[in-house]
Amino acid sequence: RQGLLYNEGSGARALSAYVEIIFDNSDARIPIEQDEVSLTRIIGLKKDQYYLNKKLVTRPEIINLFESAGFSNYNPYYIVKQGKINKMATAPDSYRLKLLCEVAGTRVYDERRDESIAILRETKIKYQKIEEFLNSVDDKLRALEEQTEELKQYQQFDKMRRTLEYVIHEAQLNESKNKLAKVTEQRDKSGDLQEELKENLTKLQADIQNITKTVKVGRNTLNQLQEERDILTNDLQNLIQEKAKLELTIKDLPKEISHDQKTKEGAEMQLTMLVQTIAEKESQLEEIKSEYVTVKTHEDRCTRELAMKEQRRTELYAKQARVSQFASKHERDKWIQEQLETIDKQLKDKQNHREQLEADLKKDAKKAIGLNRKIEEHVQGLDRQKKLIDEYKESIHELQKNKNQLQCRRSELWRKENNVQQNLNSLKEDLINSEREIVRARVSKNILNGMDSVRKVLDAFASRGGQDAQVVSHYHGLFADNFECEKSICTAVEVTAGNRLFYHIVDTDIVATTILKEMNRQSLPGEVNFFSLNRLDVREQKYPQSADAVPIITQLRYEEKCDKAMRFVFGKTMICRNMEVATKLAKTAGLDCVTLEGDKAESKGVLTGGYYNPSLSRLEVYKNRKVIFDQHQQCRQELEHIKADILETQTSITTIDSEMQKTESKMNKAKVTYDQVNVELRFLREELTNIENIRGPKEVSLAKCKLELEAIQNSMELLEAELHQDILSQLTEDEQRQLEILNGDIQRLQIENKEVVTTRINLEAEKNKLENVLSNNLIRKKEEVLNMLQEIDLENKKHQLANAKADLEEVDLKINKINQALATIEKKVRDLSNRSKNEENELENLKKAERNTKMEIEEGFRNLEKLSTKQTQLEQKITESTEKINQFGTLPTQELYTQYSNMSAKSLFKELEKVNNNMKKFAHVNKKALDQFLSLNEDRKKLQKRKADSDASYKMIEELLATLDQRKIEVVYFTFKQCSKYFTEVFKKLVPKGTAKLVLREADRSEDDEVGSEKKFDNLTGIGIKVSFLGSDAEMKQLDQLSGGQKSIVALALIFAIQKCDPAPFYLFDEIDQALDPEHRETVANMIHELSQEAQFITTTFRPELLEHANKFYGVKFRNKVSYIECVSKREAKDFVEDDRTYS
Known part of the structure; x- marks a missing residue:
């Protein structure tokens, strides 16, 4: 690697x-x-x-x-590596023969031939072993023939022994069968007893479960009642406190009302007296004012007249005195002019003062009118505010009353919520237990999750409305929810339906798909299966008439819309009386049959059954869960409604509180306004009194001013009359007479004025006294009494007293109601406590009975186990005896059996002992000589047959080898002919003037001999090549006689010929034109272009000829000791090879 x-x-x-x-x-x-x-x-x-x-x-x-x-592993010439051309050009003939064999695929023939030769060797070895074993068997057969005589005597005793043993085993077998029948009978009775005990135990457990549930419900109810009693007791204490407060209020309010009544009556009497006194004083004041005005008018007239006369007298004396004061008339007139100017100025000042006083009086009068109007408005405002305050008080009382009612309702709702919440918690616990039961009943958790998921999807659809709501109307619930049946056939129904009980029924498959898509969208868990009514194909079913069987579908109650689903599940099933009837009907009628116990016989022949625990019935457990679930949902909805009512009630209480706060705020504002208006009214009245008080002095000043104006005008008239008159030494007679009259009048007027002033002063003092008594005493006391009367609100207190009495009656009613409820609850608590004690005692007795029954069942199980063990032992003995009897096979003779069958067990064992002693004499005899002889004889026949089979196989393999050799030489010659043909054609295209051929060389055969006269692969020694680059007439040369470039072109022609024999989808050539001259490179390029019509060619080159017909070019560069490859254009490729050729 x-x-x-x-x-x-x-x-x-x-x-x-x-x-x-x-x-x-x-x-x-x-x-x-x-x-x-x-x-x-x-x-x-x-x-x-x-x-x-x-x-x-x-x-x-x-x-x-x-x-x-098409990429053959035996023809790797679709990839020609660098140097492959030179290797082929210099390779010997044997290499080319090997190459031709690889192209022809002779390796497969060689591999198969090697495998056949190996099989041939194994067959030959087996054949030799079979011959050896046959010789051994023949020797043993001859030895066994000599032991046959003694064996016959031994066999006679052996027959007697076998017969005795047979009879003994048969007797033991019969004894064991009798014992087994008794044990089986005891076991059946014990099993029946166990079944009865199990039924009793199931009934006891059901009773325990029911009573436990009842006790639990009773405890929950008792807890609820106790909590309700505590709540009612608390409410009762609050009501008692409220009643005590109301009673105190009712006790105190009459005293306050009586006190206020007396106070009001006293104030009213005082007000009456004050009003009377004020009226009397005002009457006196009016009389005095009238007399005072008369006297004052008289005084003003006397004073004015006296002043006029005194002024006239003074002026006359002054005129008389001016005779001696001025020397001349001019001097006097000048003085008069000066006096007139002074008097005129005084006159204007006095006139301005009079106008100012008149304006002030008018202003005060106008202001007094405004103040009176405001006083009236303020009095009306006080009445309005008083009325508003009373209305607000009444409104607050009504709101408080409504609030109390709502608070009572809220308390009741709270109690109800507590009870419902406890019920909900209990139902939730029951629901969890029911789900555990349904899981115990072998209902998958995925199915339960699927049911909950479908319910959530349907709730979502229902809340959305529109088309989604229509999906809900096309959903009909679970299969188990759509039918009812008698409890006696529940097991049969459950066995028939299986998990299909929890399939969902919908009208169409579109509805089912919609529900599943929504489940996937919400990523809801669970397993969901649907019955699409539009997809169910249900045919009418004919049922056989039988008194022992009935179609199960006729025992169900369901709606017509679910008929298809019901007939699809139950249509081919019948309820049978017993398993025998079920098996018979299933076989004859081709229907599934089920018994009431749940044993089932299918039409296909499958029988299923066993014990079904009724307490774990999936249908019953699911029905129970559904009832609890529906109750839980109903209780939850009721709780939600109660919470909504509590929220609504709380909202109403909050609204009333807010309204009360607003009303109290308005009432407080009205009270503040009332106080402000009252204060303003007092200020207005004081201001009006002040105006009345200053009006008198102003009127006096105005009268005085007018009098002074009149005197000034008279002085001006006299001075103007005296102006330009001559200066006289004394007064004229008229003036003297006038002076005398004036003195008498002045004296009279002074006396009269003195008397009038005295009278006016007395009247004014008395008037001021009365006005002072009225304003500062009587009227103020009247206002105080009126304010006190306004503050005394008897109607409000009477209203409060009436409301308090009404509230007290309501509280009494509530107390009586709560007392009655408490009495009822106490009675219920006592009854429940007694009943709970009885139920607990009954539950304890049932549990005790359950324990006893379980102990009996366990004891029965132990007995059953003992009986089962004994039965197993007996069955084992029977099996052993039967096997031993069966081992004897056919009895030797009936006579011996008849002879021994009537003997006792003791005699049989004694006879058996005797026979065994006789058989000991033949202990040295080969007891299996005859059997061995027969067995070996049978083995000999088998070996002879195997020997014949091996002969046949050997011949077939030899024929196969000959066939393979023939096919191999045929393939080699056929491939050689193809390759030779293509080599000649390709070479002609590469070297148009030349010619070439392949020569198949064979041992002991010249090149001119005809090829294939006798085809043997072992005679082939190699493949030679003869070529001529100068034409067909020229001398053909061997490969070693050619130059390097000629060898390369010959090698390329051979490679192209091989490729044409076995075409590939693409070819990869690595610098195949390295040793070619330009002319031959061009012909090679044309050849590749011609072949590229059928295959893809990938070549590497440093010469431009192969670039002419290429479709795509890649340049490989070497920089910094790293090679890079990139796609280039044809021009760049040509430049690349030109540069490489230039710079080597």
Whole structure:
């Protein structure tokens, strides 16, 4: 292998290598159904392996494959290595003869001839051994003839002995048979007893299972009741606490209502008195105000008149005084002008002040109107907010009431959820146990997984709707779900249906495919089989009439839609009374028959049966599992509904809480608004009071201002009248008379004004006193009483009292209901406890009975084992006695048998002893002499026959060898003629002017003698070659007389001739044109081009002639001690060989 690894360049040697060839197999020449065939060889330190299309194969397989494709191992000339041409050109004639034999395939003949010669040698050796053994047998036969006389006497005693032994064994056999019959009878009785015990045990186990289930259910129910009792007790405690709170509330609220009622009545009385007092005071105030206004008006008139008169008097005195004040009229007028200007300015100031006071009074009046309107609005706002607060309180109470109801409902749902959850857990445990039972009943886990997977797929289809939902309507469930039968035939039904009980029934195969695709899409586990009703071919079945058999399908109840599936499974089966009837019917009617015990006789003759444990019936176990599964599903759905109700109730409670929070927020906001409005109302009233308080002084100031304006105007009129008048030394008479009148009027008015002012002051003091009492005392007290009355909410408390009483009644009802429920639960708990105790006692008794029955069964089994052992021993004795009797064969004489058969056992043994003593005298006799004589005589005949067969085989082999030699020489001569013909033709094409022929050389025969007059392969010595490069008339030369190039062309012609004798699909030539001149290289290239029409040629060359007709070119380059190969164009290839030829 190391020699095959090519190492070039620097570095470590390669430890492994591979080479791969890819063949174009589009013409199917290689017997592999692929267009491309890959062959890889991998060589390493410890391996040499072949791979065909990446699969490991052996070398002989590769050789056979190539030979079937036309690559003969005996003609390796489709690959011509470098130097092969020279080797053939210089080879001797014997080498060419050997080459011709390989091409002709004589190696096969040689191999077969060698095999035949080896067989011939073995046959000759066997023949010699047979002759030797025959001689030995003849010698022994002669010796045995001399011992026959003594043997006859011995045989007479031997007959007596054999007869005695026969009679003794026969007696022992009969005794053993009688004992065996008794043991068999005892065993059958014991077996029947065992069957009865097993039935009892099965019944006991079923009863134990049922009672265990009942006890378990009772315990679960008891636990549920106890938990429910604890929950109800807790609820009762909460209700009792709530009742105590309500009772305290109901007890305290009447006191509060009574107190508030008294307080309200007192406040109302106080309010009435205050209203009355305020009315009286306001009436008094109105009278005083009226009188005060009259007096004040009188006072204002007197004051104004007094001021006018005093001003007039003053002005007259001033006029009188101005006579002495001014020296001239001009001086006086100037002073008057100055006074008029001053007075005019004062007049304007006073007018502005009056206008300002009038504007303030108008503004205050307008503001008072606005304040009164706002006060009215605020009072209405207070009423509205009060009403809103009451509505919010009522709403909160209703919401709280609804919340309490929802909380009670939630508690009830929680209790219900707890009970259902416990039931679900119990059913889940039962479901797990049922699945264990169904696995024990030999139902594959894959089938169970498949059932669950199909259920998931159908649920997915149903949830999607549309066309997927139609798949669900075309699915009819498991086969076992679609029929019902009596319990007595369950075993027969189960034996008949087998695993088909768990096949799925669908309308069409499309539905089945859809379900399987969805299972694969979801990667669901399990094994699923379908009955497609559209694919089932069921024919009408005729049943034989028999009182001991009935068709099983007539005992089933099912819907018409599943008729095909039912008849497909049960249509060819009948239930028979016993196995005898079943066997007979199966044979005569061609139907499968089954007994109620499950024994089955098939129409094909197969009988099956045995004990079937009813508790492990697949049908019953599955039905039980289905019931539990349906209950589990129903309980799970109920639990989901309860959880949904709890979630909905919780959502409603959360919504009510949110609504209560919003309502409380609104109520608090309304209360804040109420307080704000109340505060604003108080501020508005205070502001209105302030406006009323400052209006009086402003009115007084306005009156005073008007009076002053009037006085100023009078002064201006007098000064203007005096202006431009002459200065008089004294007043005129009218002025003096006017002055006198003024003094009298002034005196009178001063007295009158003094009295009026005194009266006005008294009235004003009394008015202020009343106003102060009203505003600061009575009205404020009235507001306080009103606020107190508003704060006293008797209706709300009465409403609270009514609600509390209603809540108390509801709580009492709940307490009574819970007490009743607790009483019921207590009664149920007592009953369940008593019943559980009874059931546990019964269960214990049943278990005790089960243990006793098992002990009896075990004891019975031990007895059965003893009886079975005894029966086996007896059967063994019977077998031994029977074998011994059978060994005697035919009795020697009937007389001896009759003589001995009536003797007792003791006499028989005594007679046998006597015969044995007589036989001891012939101890030296060859007791098998006669048998040996007969046996050897038979062996002699067989050996003679074998000797004749060996003779015949020897002759046939010799004929075969002659035939092989003849065929070999014929093949050699035929191949030589073909090769000689092709050699002459090819040489003519390579050397058009030349001629050549092959010469078959034989010993003791000249070259001119006719070939084949007497064909013997041993006479052949070689193949010679005669050629002429100058024409047919020229002298023919031997190969050793030619030049090197001529030898090469002759060798090429021979190779082409050999290839034409046995064509290959492709050829590989390695520098075959190395020693040729250009002319011959061109003819060789033309020859290859001609042959390439039928095969592929791969050549290596350093000359341009072979490039002319090539289709593809590869250049091999050597760089850095490494070889590279790459595809090149024809031009590059020509340049390559030109460069190589130029630079050698």
